[in-house]
Amino acid sequence: MKETRRGFEAEVVRGLLQSSLTSVENDSANEEDLPDRTGTEAQEYSLQTGAKEQTGSVPRDLAWKSGDISAVSVPTSEESLPMAAASHQQGDKISPEEDTSEPGEPSTPETEINAWFAQAEQEADKAQHKEKGMQASGQIHIPDAQEEIIYHLIISVKAPQTVRAIQAVAHRLTQDSSILFLQNGMGMVDEVNERLFPDRKYRPTYMFGVVSHGLYSKGPFSVVHAGEGTIALGVLPRTSMGENIQVEALSQLSPSARYLMRTMTRTAVFVAVGFSPTDILQQQFDKLAVNCIINPLTAVLDCKNGALLYNFYFSRVVRLLLAEISLVIKSLPELKNVPNVNMRFDTLRLERMVFTIANTTAENYSSMVQDIRSGRLTEIDYINGYIVKRGEEMGIHCVMNYMLMHIVKGKNKYSSQEKADLLPFAGQRG
Template sequence: MQNAEEASKDSGKRRLSGRIHILGVGNVGTFVAHSLMSRPSPPPVTLLLHNPDLYSSWLAKKKCLALNSNGLDDIKTGFDVNVLDGRSWHSFPYWDENGEVVAETEDVEDVKAPVTAMALESVKHRLTPDSTVLLLQNGMGVVDEVNEKVFPDPQNRPNYMYGIISHGLARRKEPFQVAHTGIGTTILGPALSANSTGVVSENKDDWAPSTKYLLRTLTLTPPLVAVAETPSSLMLYQLEKLAMNAVINPLTAVMNCENGELLYNYSFTRVMRLLLLEISSVICALPELQGIPGIESRFSPERLRWMVTQLANKTAKNHSSMLQDVRAGKTTEIEYLNGYIVRRGEELGVKCVVNYMMKHLVLAKQQASKQRDASAIPIDIL
């Protein structure tokens, strides 16, 4: 709480509550929430659960998050919970004199957008230009979509942060349990500020108090192994991860194979090279990167290919998240990986035909999976 007071001291605005809300308790959300509660003096943490069934599972798990490392479960409690039921959020726990739970409700608007936009739509009535939203996701272009669909008025947007997590995390069979399979790092930094028209401030003094507080809290949380970067430095890390994911994820999703099967295969190598030639051309031409030294060498096709090979080798026995999504009939992140490269390429006059084809192969695989499950027969009416 002292950190929250320090962050808001010079802002001339109301004091920060210090509360951190976690929207989504998948592998990453569970890991971050568990890590925060591992601090000697943890901040107040609220888990946002998107349906009542998830809350029932939460009660069945005795309101605990478990992180398994080296075969041992580390269990944390003390979380507050909000549950979305229809159009209302229910806040727990509020206890009456008999020890019974009393729910407080808030009206929310209808949800009408893809996953991230939809999730933020449900809590946008809570977010102000003093708020900070941290996005811990693969791909790029999410903030642009959120601004278009959820916060079209630049004066009323929250502040955004991005994060890149390289920890090894695996979902266990039971809900609210995650296996920590490998220690990595967490790279954090601000994105566009609430009133920005496109220029990212590199000066920490210009960052919102809630952004400073969240950065400080997370970087002082040892299990996350977190470091703070400037917006431009963080973008370079994001683009490196984008390049690797835009090769490994769609290829394994289309070919239904483990990451390591992409190695030592001449035909896969040819496709990888063509994808990376386009990705390198687009990244090196991005206007927001012009003037940053070393871009051409950092994002050369040869270096990107080396990074892809290293990652595929390190995760050889893993199934990519995109392959898992296709198998589960879920919407993939392809529009924010290869789709992002195609869109930015079109803006720059670069035709990314291989990435365009890969995007549509994944979309076709995804659609075919859904149609097979539904026994549907598509009919074109002209």
């Protein structure tokens, strides 16, 4: 409050200086015209000027800025000199002799007022910088007394709905919370950080899960467990996963992350196993490569997974797509120093993995086929779209994945319009 008041007083002093200079010029001009006035006019003029000096009136624009303040007085030389002396004792750099007058120039009330004004401005600037420095600690939102903090949150919605789902409860998440992502695709965490938790210091702990269980939905709140599988769990370190990835021991994690990891791995039906950040990242890319092939191709063809088997023409398309996917994954900076990355994400190994899973789930429809049939938004931007995005960052043009991504988007839009009866039929008049 002191800095704000001094800044306000500095503004008032500046206005007074300008108004005083203007009044001096007007008075000098009026004094030159005074001999030409008659005796009665000169007497009335002197009475008016004397009344103004006694009342100390403030200009109209200055009174409008001052609000409820009725009158403001300019500090005299006796009032400003102690303030300048105090600034020397506190170590400030501003003084009347240094900033407002040249060496050897005699001190005047005007120079002292300028010095006082400069000091007030400097103190106001210091207060603003102090305010900016304290804003970082105020970025985190503390839940109200009626709302409880969410320490464990599991996200299992479609990738495009991730931000909206977390946004509804983001004010109840703190740096002590943990979020487990059980989803297809990659890149959702980047959107969550950008839109919901931009400050790394106050972000929750992120956990990833790679699910191989067979599931499908029969309707709202109805899920069928079609095939048993496993869940691979891992914790994303708070530091960026660059060239040197430090494996966080379970004892070094936050209490909420340790509890969630322990609960998931001890629940027998989940068949969950914990992995290091590097291992869980590689498993995510394994599943991403499979989803980049089976999901979009079956969605475009509107067929079961087994339709991709024993077809030479489909095999050629799969190899072209995997050549781009393999090149992008092996070039990622977060996997730069990981051993055997080139062998693990080789095109032939990825091809064998794709056809093995397609054979195992031959009678199933992929989730992308079901999304297009239902007119829902697909996850193509977080599957093939993620490969295209990361490739562009490293200067790799993924033409095949880019084309397939837009074919799926086009079919998704076509199906949605057809379901909404927006497509005109032949011979129909609008």
